[in-house]
Amino acid sequence: MSPLLEVTDLVVRYGDHVAVDRVSFTVGEGETLALIGESGCGKSSTALAALALRRPESGSVRFAGQELTGLHEKLLRPLRARFQPVFQDPYGSLGPRTTIGDAIAEPLRVHRRPLAGRVAELMDLVGLDASHADRLPHELSGGQCQRAGIARALALGPQLLVLDEPVSALDPSVRAGILNLLTELQERLGLSYLFICHDMALVRHTAHRVAVMADGRIVETSTVRELFTNPQHPYTRELLDTEAEATP
Amino acid sequence: MSSVLEVRDLRVSVDGVPAVRGVSFDVRAGEVTALVGESGAGKSLTARAVLGLAPHDARVSGSVRLAGEEVAGAPPAVYRRLWGRRIGYVPQDALTVLSPVHPVGGQLAAAVRSVGRVPRAEARRRAVAALERVGIADAGRRARAYPHEFSGGMRQRAVIAMALVNSPDLVVADEPTTALDPRVQAQVLRVLAEAREAVGAGLLLITHDLAVARSHADRAVVMYAGRVCEAGPADEVFGSPRAPYTAGLVASLPGAGFGGGPLPVIGGSPPLASALPAGCAFAPRCPAVGEACGSVEPELGFLPHPAPSRKSSDAGRADEPARTVACHRVDALPAAVTDLFTREARV
Numbered sequence: 001m002s003p004l005l006e007v008t009d010l011v012v013r014y015g016d017h018v019a020v021d022r023v024s025f026t027v028g029e030g031e032t033l034a035l036i037g038e039s040g041c042g043k044s045s046t047a048l049a050a051l052a053l054r055r056p057e058s059g060s061v062r063f064a065g066q067e068l069t070g071l072h073e074k075l076l077r078p079l080r081a082r083f084q085p086v087f088q089d090p091y092g093s094l095g096p097r098t099t100i101g102d103a104i105a106e107p108l109r110v111h112r113r114p115l116a117g118r119v120a121e122l123m124d125l126v127g128l129d130a131s132h133a134d135r136l137p138h139e140l141s142g143g144q145c146q147r148a149g150i151a152r153a154l155a156l157g158p159q160l161l162v163l164d165e166p167v168s169a170l171d172p173s174v175r176a177g178i179l180n181l182l183t184e185l186q187e188r189l190g191l192s193y194l195f196i197c198h199d200m201a202l203v204r205h206t207a208h209r210v211a212v213m214a215d216g217r218i219v220e221t222s223t224v225r226e227l228f229t230n231p232q233h234p235y236t237r238e239l240l241d242t243e244a245e246a247t248p
Numbered sequence: 249m250s251s252v253l254e255v256r257d258l259r260v261s262v263d264g265v266p267a268v269r270g271v272s273f274d275v276r277a278g279e280v281t282a283l284v285g286e287s288g289a290g291k292s293l294t295a296r297a298v299l300g301l302a303p304h305d306a307r308v309s310g311s312v313r314l315a316g317e318e319v320a321g322a323p324p325a326v327y328r329r330l331w332g333r334r335i336g337y338v339p340q341d342a343l344t345v346l347s348p349v350h351p352v353g354g355q356l357a358a359a360v361r362s363v364g365r366v367p368r369a370e371a372r373r374r375a376v377a378a379l380e381r382v383g384i385a386d387a388g389r390r391a392r393a394y395p396h397e398f399s400g401g402m403r404q405r406a407v408i409a410m411a412l413v414n415s416p417d418l419v420v421a422d423e424p425t426t427a428l429d430p431r432v433q434a435q436v437l438r439v440l441a442e443a444r445e446a447v448g449a450g451l452l453l454i455t456h457d458l459a460v461a462r463s464h465a466d467r468a469v470v471m472y473a474g475r476v477c478e479a480g481p482a483d484e485v486f487g488s489p490r491a492p493y494t495a496g497l498v499a500s501l502p503g504a505g506f507g508g509g510p511l512p513v514i515g516g517s518p519p520l521a522s523a524l525p526a527g528c529a530f531a532p533r534c535p536a537v538g539e540a541c542g543s544v545e546p547e548l549g550f551l552p553h554p555a556p557s558r559k560s561s562d563a564g565r566a567d568e569p570a571r572t573v574a575c576h577r578v579d580a581l582p583a584a585v586t587d588l589f590t591r592e593a594r595v
Binding site for chain 2: 038039141143171172173174177179183184200201202204206224225228238242243
């Protein structure tokens with residue numbers, strides 16, 4: 001079976017700077033691939049290209065067998081419903097003057113999908129009380145906002161979520177609830193996740209496979225167990241040592 | 249060892265809202281005390297009150313003794329004498345203390361000259377030495393660079409150098425590594441520990457990161473809703489937490505296992521300082537809640553059975569309990585308080 005997302009030899013450039021240098025990886029159905037690395041290593045640029053939000057210099061991004069690079073926006077739009085982003089900042093990713101209910105309904109309106117009952121259904125799915133639909137983001141907690149962000153990403157019934165540091169801005173006790181929700185949604189809906197993260201403890205808990213990125217390149221890809229027990233690349237070992245130091 | 253900072257019954261209210269409600273703790277010379285808690289727990293406001301940087305509309309009461317001198321709520325004129333000399337400050341974002349229009353070395357030299365008559369050349373020499381101490385390679389040349397020419401980790405090192413350049417008694421670091429990558433974070437914390445040891449200062453480390461507190465602090469003070477709910481040696485507080493809130497935080501961290509099993513969760517969310525529940529502020533979220541919890545706020549008290557791993561050097565210090573917990577139910581809790589927390593999916 002072919003993977004749901006297949007990125008091959010991806011190159012992203014900003015002027016003279018090569019941010020993503022011949023990056024290749026796949027995300028299978030129902031699978032979580034963690035993309036780890038430090039600020040500036042190119043993981044967010046990779047995510048933008050994978051979401052067809054940034055045109056790569058070269059390389060291929062195939063979603064469910066369909067090539068996305070170079071595809072006209074008109075043809076991309078129906079495909080966009082099938083892969084959706086969840087961002088790091090739960091407040092910033094929702095409009096400050098848009099109610100939670102409207103934020104969740106927006107993708108449905110854009111894609112001309114029926115609204116009736118769907119917003120309440122989505123809110124229930126992510127564990128948000130339906131009475132919160134009329135609230136503004138600043139009236140909710142960080143955890144509740146991130147649940148709204150996830151509900152919005154799920155509105156069009158995607159197969160893949162690109163999660164860009166979805167819990168790093170949250171307090172520890174809230175973080176666990178969001179991680180549980182993501183795990184539960186993956187089981188229930190068979191979702192695939194491209195999970196961008198720099199917290200090794202989270203990666204170990206959440207991911208099936210891991211791709212380690214440094215200076216725009218993927219230096220190692222393996223299953224999560226293999227990566228943590230038998231890291232191959234010196235950079236991976238360094239990352240694991242750092243984590244060991246932080247958790248005695 | 250003597251305390252460089254003694255905080256007793258510190259209270260800070262902003263606009264009449266009590267945000268810090270009777271907090272007491274010590275920082276000893278050469279030691280690290282971590283103030284741990286989530287957003288809104290009052291830890292940053294506590295730090296700012298200690299630093300003499302509480303907001304203008306805040307009311308500060310209680311006692312803050314800095315190297316023996318009472319400074320709680322003192323006016324800036326008093327603090328001006330202490331800043332730099334007695335207290336160093338490392339903020340979360342280095343760019344809030346570094347001026348963008350002056351070279352880093354010049355700013356450090358200015359900090360040296362701000363506390364006494366030091367010739368320019370000598371101030372400059374000390375500035376370069378301070379940069380060397382925090383591991384900035386080629387410090388003589390890098391001292392001429394501007395903050396924007398430094399990486400995030402280097403900027404944070406420069407700020408640490410500045411906080412320590414006049415050998416203060418106390419350094420207050422407010423989430424000093426939150427904005428940094430884990431690898432840089434570890435380097436910066438190492439540098440902070442080394443530089444601090446070199447000058448023998450005590451460190452008050454404000455953090456929401458339990459792993460950082462556990463691995464870098466001697467003592468931990470856990471705050472919830474403006475109060476201390478648990479305090480003691482950091483390895484004991486996080487290794488075998490006794491207050492239900494601390495236990496919930498520890499339980500919710502992803503463990504050493506693989507495979508994404510459900511994590512224990514603390515139900516509900518923290519109360520607003522303007523709408524505190526009656527009794528224990530954690531009671532509405534507490535799985536061990538009892539009758540007294542809803543009416544009387546628990547005081548911080550000795551742990552009935554001192555943990556066996558308690559260091560012998562700590563024993564016998566009667567005025568300084570090794571382990572304190574504020575919980576009515578402390579005698580009724582299970583041996584592993586973390587077991588109280590199970591999975592609750594709803595918010």
